[in-house]
Amino acid sequence: MRSQKIAWETWIIAAIALADLVTTIIFIQNHGAQEANPVFRRYWDMGLGAFVLAKSICVVGPLFILEWARRRKPLLVTWALRVAIVGYLGLYGMGLLRLNDVSYDALMRDASPMIVNASPMLPSPNSVGAALPDRLSLK
Numbered sequence: 001m002r003s004q005k006i007a008w009e010t011w012i013i014a015a016i017a018l019a020d021l022v023t024t025i026i027f028i029q030n031h032g033a034q035e036a037n038p039v040f041r042r043y044w045d046m047g048l049g050a051f052v053l054a055k056s057i058c059v060v061g062p063l064f065i066l067e068w069a070r071r072r073k074p075l076l077v078t079w080a081l082r083v084a085i086v087g088y089l090g091l092y093g094m095g096l097l098r099l100n101d102v103s104y105d106a107l108m109r110d111a112s113p114m115i116v117n118a119s120p121m122l123p124s125p126n127s128v129g130a131a132l133p134d135r136l137s138l139k
Helices: 008-031 038-046 048-070 073-100 105-118 124-130
Strands: none
Touching: 008 048, 008 073, 038 048, 048 073
């Protein structure tokens, strides 16, 4: 029986996980970030070694099982690994955006004065708010 090499998709997931681990440690230690996952936050509270071990087991374990399964169902596992890559990158990117507080609401809040002030026909937000009462009474 010929031994199969480890799939390049597996190496990519391992590399993304390593980048995730390293950047998480850097952001927590140097920039005041917090681990978003409550399970891993508990491991972080136990110490750096416990955190690294827990993250490593949660990556290496499934990759080992997927590499084993790839011998029996190569096409299915290859596609599963590719979907995992896209999903992991998406979640990692969302985490980075969240870390930097970049959200649609924040973008729109920052852009809305430019949009309103760009049109001289629209009243400014302050003049509209000043014309409305603080509370409406139904009596």
